[in-house]
Amino acid sequence: MANLTLLQAINSALREEMRRDERVIVLGEDVGKNGGVFRATEGLFDEFGAERSVDTPLSESGIIGMSIGMAMYGLRPVPEIQFMDFIYPAFDQIVSEAAKMRYRSGGQYTVPMVIRTPYGGGIRGGHYHSQSAEAYFAHTPGLKVVIPSNPYDAKGLLISAIRDEDPVIFMEPKRLYRSLKGEVPETDYTVPIGKASITRAGKDISVFAYGAMIPICLEAAKKAEEHDIDVEVVDLRSLVPLDIKTIINSVKKTGRAVVVYEAPKTGGFGAEIAAIIAEKAIEYLEGPVLRVAGLDTPFPYTFEHIYMPDSRRVFEAIEKVINF
Amino acid sequence: MANLTLLQAINSALREEMRRDERVIVLGEDVGKNGGVFRATEGLFDEFGAERSVDTPLSESGIIGMSIGMAMYGLRPVPEIQFMDFIYPAFDQIVSEAAKMRYRSGGQYTVPMVIRTPYGGGIRGGHYHSQSAEAYFAHTPGLKVVIPSNPYDAKGLLISAIRDEDPVIFMEPKRLYRSLKGEVPETDYTVPIGKASITRAGKDISVFAYGAMIPICLEAAKKAEEHDIDVEVVDLRSLVPLDIKTIINSVKKTGRAVVVYEAPKTGGFGAEIAAIIAEKAIEYLEGPVLRVAGLDTPFPYTFEHIYMPDSRRVFEAIEKVINF
Amino acid sequence: MSSEIIQVLKEDGTVSPLFKKETDLTEQDLKKIYETMILTRVYEERSLKLQRSGRIGFYIGCKGQEASHIGSAYALKMDDWVFPAYREPGVLFLRGIALKTMICQMMGNAGDPTMGRQMPCHYSYKEGNNGSVSSPLATQIPHAVGIAYAAKYMKHKIVSLTYFGEGSTSEGDFHTGLNFAAVFKSPVVFICQNNQWAISVPVARQTVSESIAIKAKAYGMPGIKVDGNDVLAMYQVTKDAVERARNGDGPTLIESFTYRLGSHSSSDDAARYRPEGELESWEQKDPIIRFEKYLLSENILTPESIKKIKDDAEEEFTQAVKEAEKVGLPPLETLFTGVYKDMPESLREQMEDLINEQKRLGASEDNSMAFPL
Amino acid sequence: MSSEIIQVLKEDGTVSPLFKKETDLTEQDLKKIYETMILTRVYEERSLKLQRSGRIGFYIGCKGQEASHIGSAYALKMDDWVFPAYREPGVLFLRGIALKTMICQMMGNAGDPTMGRQMPCHYSYKEGNNGSVSSPLATQIPHAVGIAYAAKYMKHKIVSLTYFGEGSTSEGDFHTGLNFAAVFKSPVVFICQNNQWAISVPVARQTVSESIAIKAKAYGMPGIKVDGNDVLAMYQVTKDAVERARNGDGPTLIESFTYRLGSHSSSDDAARYRPEGELESWEQKDPIIRFEKYLLSENILTPESIKKIKDDAEEEFTQAVKEAEKVGLPPLETLFTGVYKDMPESLREQMEDLINEQKRLGASEDNSMAFPL
Ligand SMILES: Cc1ncc(C[n+]2csc(CCOP(=O)(O)OP(=O)(O)O)c2C)c(N)n1
Ligand SMILES: Cc1ncc(C[n+]2csc(CCOP(=O)(O)OP(=O)(O)O)c2C)c(N)n1
Ligand SMILES: [Mg+2]
Ligand SMILES: [Mg+2]
Numbered sequence A, B: 001m002a003n004l005t006l007l008q009a010i011n012s013a014l015r016e017e018m019r020r021d022e023r024v025i026v027l028g029e030d031v032g033k034n035g036g037v038f039r040a041t042e043g044l045f046d047e048f049g050a051e052r053s054v055d056t057p058l059s060e061s062g063i064i065g066m067s068i069g070m071a072m073y074g075l076r077p078v079p080e081i082q083f084m085d086f087i088y089p090a091f092d093q094i095v096s097e098a099a100k101m102r103y104r105s106g107g108q109y110t111v112p113m114v115i116r117t118p119y120g121g122g123i124r125g126g127h128y129h130s131q132s133a134e135a136y137f138a139h140t141p142g143l144k145v146v147i148p149s150n151p152y153d154a155k156g157l158l159i160s161a162i163r164d165e166d167p168v169i170f171m172e173p174k175r176l177y178r179s180l181k182g183e184v185p186e187t188d189y190t191v192p193i194g195k196a197s198i199t200r201a202g203k204d205i206s207v208f209a210y211g212a213m214i215p216i217c218l219e220a221a222k223k224a225e226e227h228d229i230d231v232e233v234v235d236l237r238s239l240v241p242l243d244i245k246t247i248i249n250s251v252k253k254t255g256r257a258v259v260v261y262e263a264p265k266t267g268g269f270g271a272e273i274a275a276i277i278a279e280k281a282i283e284y285l286e287g288p289v290l291r292v293a294g295l296d297t298p299f300p301y302t303f304e305h306i307y308m309p310d311s312r313r314v315f316e317a318i319e320k321v322i323n324f
Numbered sequence C, D: 001m002s003s004e005i006i007q008v009l010k011e012d013g014t015v016s017p018l019f020k021k022e023t024d025l026t027e028q029d030l031k032k033i034y035e036t037m038i039l040t041r042v043y044e045e046r047s048l049k050l051q052r053s054g055r056i057g058f059y060i061g062c063k064g065q066e067a068s069h070i071g072s073a074y075a076l077k078m079d080d081w082v083f084p085a086y087r088e089p090g091v092l093f094l095r096g097i098a099l100k101t102m103i104c105q106m107m108g109n110a111g112d113p114t115m116g117r118q119m120p121c122h123y124s125y126k127e128g129n130n131g132s133v134s135s136p137l138a139t140q141i142p143h144a145v146g147i148a149y150a151a152k153y154m155k156h157k158i159v160s161l162t163y164f165g166e167g168s169t170s171e172g173d174f175h176t177g178l179n180f181a182a183v184f185k186s187p188v189v190f191i192c193q194n195n196q197w198a199i200s201v202p203v204a205r206q207t208v209s210e211s212i213a214i215k216a217k218a219y220g221m222p223g224i225k226v227d228g229n230d231v232l233a234m235y236q237v238t239k240d241a242v243e244r245a246r247n248g249d250g251p252t253l254i255e256s257f258t259y260r261l262g263s264h265s266s267s268d269d270a271a272r273y274r275p276e277g278e279l280e281s282w283e284q285k286d287p288i289i290r291f292e293k294y295l296l297s298e299n300i301l302t303p304e305s306i307k308k309i310k311d312d313a314e315e316e317f318t319q320a321v322k323e324a325e326k327v328g329l330p331p332l333e334t335l336f337t338g339v340y341k342d343m344p345e346s347l348r349e350q351m352e353d354l355i356n357e358q359k360r361l362g363a364s365e366d367n368s369m370a371f372p373l
Helices: A006-020 A044-048 A060-073 A088-098 A134-138 A151-163 A213-226 A244-254 A269-280 A311-322 B006-020 B044-048 B060-073 B088-098 B134-138 B151-163 B213-226 B244-254 B269-280 B311-322 C017-022 C027-052 C066-073 C089-094 C099-107 C140-153 C172-183 C213-219 C231-246 C278-283 C287-297 C303-326 C345-361 D017-022 D027-052 D066-073 D089-094 D099-107 D140-153 D172-183 D213-219 D231-246 D278-283 D287-297 D303-326 D345-361
Strands: A002-005 A024-028 A053-055 A076-080 A114-119 A144-146 A168-173 A181-184 A197-200 A205-209 A231-235 A238-240 A257-264 A289-294 B002-005 B024-028 B053-055 B076-080 B114-119 B144-146 B168-173 B181-184 B197-200 B205-209 B231-235 B238-240 B257-264 B289-294 C081-083 C130-132 C160-165 C188-194 C223-227 C252-257 D081-083 D130-132 D160-165 D188-194 D223-227 D252-257
Touching: A002 A006, A002 A151, A006 A024, A006 A044, A006 A076, A006 A151, A006 A168, A006 A181, A024 A060, A044 A053, A060 A076, A060 A088, A060 C140, A060 C172, A088 A134, A088 B088, A088 C172, A114 A151, A134 A144, A134 A168, A134 A238, A134 A257, A134 A269, A144 A151, A151 A168, A151 A181, A197 A213, A205 A213, A205 A244, A205 A311, A213 A231, A213 A257, A213 A311, A231 A244, A244 A257, A244 A269, A244 C345, A257 A269, A257 A311, A269 A289, A269 B269, A269 B289, A289 A311, A289 B269, A311 D345, B002 B006, B002 B151, B006 B024, B006 B044, B006 B076, B006 B151, B006 B168, B006 B181, B024 B060, B044 B053, B060 B076, B060 B088, B060 D140, B060 D172, B088 B134, B088 D172, B114 B151, B134 B144, B134 B168, B134 B238, B134 B257, B134 B269, B144 B151, B151 B168, B151 B181, B197 B213, B205 B213, B205 B244, B205 B311, B213 B231, B213 B257, B213 B311, B231 B244, B244 B257, B244 B269, B244 D345, B257 B269, B257 B311, B269 B289, B289 B311, B311 C345, C027 C066, C027 C089, C027 C099, C027 C231, C027 C287, C027 C303, C066 C089, C066 C160, C066 C188, C066 C231, C066 C252, C066 C287, C081 C140, C089 C099, C099 C303, C130 C140, C140 C160, C140 C172, C140 C188, C172 C188, C172 C213, C172 D172, C188 C231, C213 C223, C213 C252, C213 D213, C223 C231, C231 C252, C231 C287, C287 C303, D027 D066, D027 D089, D027 D099, D027 D231, D027 D287, D027 D303, D066 D089, D066 D160, D066 D188, D066 D231, D066 D252, D066 D287, D081 D140, D089 D099, D099 D303, D130 D140, D140 D160, D140 D172, D140 D188, D172 D188, D172 D213, D188 D231, D213 D223, D213 D252, D223 D231, D231 D252, D231 D287, D287 D303
Parallel strands: A024 A053, A024 A076, A076 A114, A114 A168, A144 A168, A205 A231, A205 A257, A257 A289, B024 B053, B024 B076, B076 B114, B114 B168, B144 B168, B205 B231, B205 B257, B257 B289, C081 C130, C081 C160, C160 C188, C188 C252, C223 C252, D081 D130, D081 D160, D160 D188, D188 D252, D223 D252
Antiparallel strands: A002 A181, A144 A238, A197 A231, B002 B181, B144 B238, B197 B231
16 A cells, blocks of 8 residues: 555556556657656656657647557557547547447447546636536447546556446546545556445435545535534446446435536536436435536636535535425 | 428528628538538529638538637628538537637627537438537537527527527537428528427426427327327427526426437436426426437437437326326 | 659550569459459449439449559558548458448348448448448548557557548548658558549649648658559559558558549439539549450450459349348347447446337337438 | 748848848837847746746746747738737737736736636737637637638738647647638738747657648648748748738748747746757747847947846836736626626526625635646
8 A cells, every 4th residue: 555646546557557468558748758747647658668658749639549549459548638628629539439439330349448638627727727528428428437536546447447448538636636645555456437436425415426526525524514414425436337326326315415516517417417316216305406516607717716616515505405 | 481491491591691791601511512411501602602602621620710710800600510420520619719719808709600510310320420419519608509490490590590699509400401391481580599489388297308309299299198198398499598497487387397309318418407407396396307318329320210219209208207 | 743643554554564564463463453343333333223222221432433442452461451431342342341241231230240330331341450431531540540550569560551532631630640640650551532522522622732642741751643543553552652661661641533433422413513524534534444455455354254254243242132131130239239348237228128118119110311412 | 942941130140131121120120029029038037937926827938939929920910810829928019918918817817808717828819909819729720711711701901820839730720720721712821830849749759741831732832931030030931921911822831940948838847858958059049139139230229228128128017017916806707707798597597696605605715726737
């Protein structure tokens, strides 16, 4: 065990997998010599060389398009998109090609590829260094979408993603990169994709979230405790596949639900969670399903801390549902 | 009044607006001399010339990127994306640029542009000529998303969209292009963007849908009538802005809701409708909010008619909610 | 250099003596190439008939471009990879696919290895290292580069070749694909089938560069313009490029200057936009007629053997259709399988619901309309 | 042609006699250009200090590239349009923006016309026909083309000029923008600031073409490579291109061969990846020093007047910061306004909820972290 930041856990997962399997290759903008602008790939260039830790020309579509070819040939590419906000030039390659390759070729070709990308706010990055674009990808059959919220899960989920036979969008909460430390095994281990984790068990209300919103929900839960409200915090960890059973069981138990995400509220993935609850557990509900989310505006600069859900706002939603 | 197909109504809207306002320009692949592969721009080349009915090189990003510049300069470009499935190479220009231009420039620059694009299944187009990508755009603040379901609305909404000061994704249900006729005024008129229409009033259950799903929902409503179920069909017409009041009022009245859309179920825009109901009208609900939607697979070829929601499936959902 | 056009086989059917002396193509090879061209032409004519009679939903063809893709693909080894667009059925024939399989693909039935999931002419053929055709244009170009990078990394001495139209050179993926290949010195051959049209848009509206070949200069790779209706030139130029690639000397862009003798697809009518006389003038340059003249003049083929080749192709097609038409629909489950390696729970639920519904109510009505273009 | 490099002002500060004879630049112009270069350099040094002391969150600079963008922008008329990337503050100075406005933008306060919505250095300045800077690279290139198309359509005789880095030439939007401009013969001037680096990636990893300028051949437009540290050559070459464009002769690609003397941004440390000695060798070619030598030798400026220009710029900056720091935060409503012309009901609800919440609970805590790159 080592006490690592989330960033170090990612780095460790990449290193372990590259040592274990020579088919694993990282590529992207500044990932080689520079070790990535966040340093997620630091040291890989020195250990594995320029052929496996590849600085590419500046084209996201090229990075993903080339990775698809590599994966079709049998490699395990792990492309990095420097910020999730810059994934859009590669959108066509991701949704039209990577997502559909297995299906459209009757399984002849597959794209075992992990697109790593830092997402979310909290670093004063404004419009284009703060976005949470999970909803686009979770609505695209053929892709998996995985979002860790702590160093242990980050390493274990990333290793699972690299070993997965399908394309995975692996979203890294950049706000937690260095601010969150945790015990992480030094050897390799996996955390299964598709299983939510009950980060905090509770009986009064369920709060569903993922990624950088988890610490905020835990803070809100603490506050709620002071008001004698026992909150269950469910860390979804993977949006596709989604652990619907755990969601429904939690709602059956608590009868109340709040969904938290930092992307713009309208059409965000939290809407899907609410819709599933309204579909499958309506008879257990004792109040509305509230969503605490980003605003329906582009991500701002000066007012970023107001834009983003915080524990106060989550707590207020909890109170509202409880008092309904 | 003339009895026009939906396609003719679109063509008529374009022609009227081009006559009225020389700032209106259509551009895209095959839109000029050929009049568009569906013939939506037929005749415009002859009437308005190559400068206003512009065949572009084959690049969606170029079409949209150039349109943004044109709009910033004061024109009213109406770019066509030949099939919505091919909009993804322009995704970055749409979500990063068009959607955010007004906000990020403090209103200095605006992008009054209408992206017209045929969407949806029913023409044996397989993976890449059948998609319904509204959820991606409806989750992007700064864009409006408008989807007509009949010739009258098509013309009136398109004229509104062209006169709108913000970028509009105007999705045309290609399945209804020629199969649906209706009375359409020959002169110009507008249908306001942001108002749903109650296509069929009813008291037992509300069905929310848009575009090509409307005729199917009406069919299902008819069938339900035979079973003494009085269905209200609400045609949303515009997803952004969304007419939340009409949705909530309808649910308050009927106490039951089904949402119908043809995009993949998970993360589709229907989830947002369900979530809004679960948030704002939970106390009126007498049953679950069910969704009838496309499957969570790429759009198929041979089994397209099974993939797509049909009136049977909608009727079954209605029955289930009623019998809950 | 880049705007010169390379030709070996003249329109009158004669061949430059130098080529004859130096070529490695045997009589056997020439016959094989010719037979594949004929099969491809027959495939087209007959498929269009199937489409018109409603037995397949759509067809997109390559009439006039047989030399362009068959000549070039013949320069590959079997373990090389091909990423076609949609006008290269001849490549599949060369790589040994069964005709019946292709027809089943077009019919979208259970004999289609991709289980009726895609439109007609969107083949996948892994056994032949032939990629999976998709509709979005130019997307295959970076894939070809990735394959080449991977192969080089794994020290496999293979080459990856990709086809695309001149219209597709306007897409970003053309740019990015060629640039990545050049920067990584990957073993890729890029073949642009410049058939003068992108649906209704002429090449002059696509680019005003001197040629397509000259675009290679933007990436620091050689660019060569070839007479795409000259099957021998296509072979030779591609062979040279393949060798360069295999020897580690990097990618090449080949512009095959050719012509789409048909409409864009079974849904299009080129008469709407094609200038008068253009089709007729290009029909004079039909690559099959030209090659035939040569083969006849060299006594490699006779009028009789030609007739037999054509008859055999027709017969083969007739038989294959017969076989294909016996095949039923794919199992309904295939609508749901293969989205992922393992089916997610939520999709399994959708599958069970739908299968139950179809059992309860009978099969859904198929009221899809015909594909419009 | 494309790989030759055009230079007018030699590194020793002498100028070709031909240029001197033919240039239309007056002493007044030369002074104005110099002053703008100095102001730009001062702006950079002082902004970096503001960043380090935490008074602005981020800065991205142009040290070494002053000649490149100021020389070229000087060739425009005021009603021409500019679509900058993010290393062109000097263009804004030329177009008359108030220094205070720029500093308020960096501070994201109420003096920022864009109301603190974007990161520092992402200016919008419509009064000066200067586009809205965004982070996604190369997206502005097609916008510049659209502006030019629109202006031509409306018979306005204006030109549109856009800047981008050499790294950005790898993006699809570079390709598509240049191609559209050439096909439509739009009046656009494309200036690639080839500063040798894209964050940590050297130009050799970006492209292996002979030059950036040669990429023009792919689009059938002229491509010219200029010494980007030579302000006079930048002016002249751009002027010629602007005139061509204005006369209806279509677009031009200009490669400004220059160097980023600083790190990528306030969050980057170029020492991690820059080869030893490279910076030092380029510092010798500092465009300001070179131009100064010339102006001194021509007696257009004296050491005293230079000192005064520098002091004035420093003082101007000091004053502007003072003013800017007096300005408060933008009103909270501006978080919600301007997403659309008219605010949708659902957003109004979000606004009201949030404003009430802030009233009830006090302002949210600002615990954002520093920008990492
Ligand atoms: C990204 C994308 N945009 C548009 C289309 C629609 N479309 C299909 S084929 C075609 C023309 C292609 O022209 P070209 O690349 O020259 O190939 P050709 O058909 O001539 O072989 C178009 C516009 C598409 N399939 N993909
Ligand atoms: C689409 C996109 N991808 C990645 C980035 C992250 N990024 C910011 S600047 C930069 C390098 C740009 O290099 P170049 O175009 O040469 O411009 P320079 O910074 O040298 O002026 C990168 C990769 C971005 N802003 N946009
Ligand atoms: Mg073509
Ligand atoms: Mg650069």
